[in-house]
Amino acid sequence: MRLTTYTDFGLRTLIYLALLPRDQKTSIAEVSAHYQVSRNHMVKVIHQLAKLGYVSSTRGKGGGIRLGMPADEICVGDVVRALENALDGIDCNSPACCLTPSCRLKGVLKKAVNAFLAVLDEYTLAELIVNRDDLIPLLWKDGLPGKEVSTES
Known part of the structure; x- marks a missing residue:
């Protein structure tokens, strides 16, 4: 099963925000730049995440986004369920398939998608970032933004 880039960017955004210090905000531009994604595309993704309550967004001076x-x-x-448009595995009507009345493929694929989602249901965002010490340098070469990096050995 392959997720859409929309869902991929949504998950990446959540990981990015989860790695930030609890009350620190960032911008859509910063998230877009880190993942080398179009800002316009990221705006749509983050807007949807905000509508779903996964992201808090504040406009204006001192504004930004955070979990x-x-x-x-x-x-x-x-x-994944909230961001993916088509999780049914197959569309038997586009184009119309003559096997539909007796075909078992759609049921098998639906079972496979349910198994896929059941595995994802076992994980929280917090579990995706338990290796935060490995992830942070991949996003921020000099450590988390807003944190002083010690130069002492």
Whole structure:
């Protein structure tokens, strides 16, 4: 099963925000730049995440984005369900298939998708970042933004 880039960017955004210090905000431009994604595309993704409550967005001076709820309350399976448009595995009507009345493929694929989602349901966003010490340098060469990096040995 392959997720859409929309869902991929949504999950990446949540990981990015979960790695930030609890009350620190960032911008859509910063997230877009880190993942080398079009800002316009990221605006759509983050807007949807905000509508779903996963992201908190504040406009104006001092505004920005951050997680809208604790990372340990964000179920990866729920995020995927919310962001993916077509999780039914197959569309038997486009183009219309003559096998539809007797075909078992759609049922098998639906079972496979349910198994895929069941695995994702076992994980929270917090569990995706337990290796935060490995992830942070991949996003921020000099450590988290807003944190002083010690130069002492």
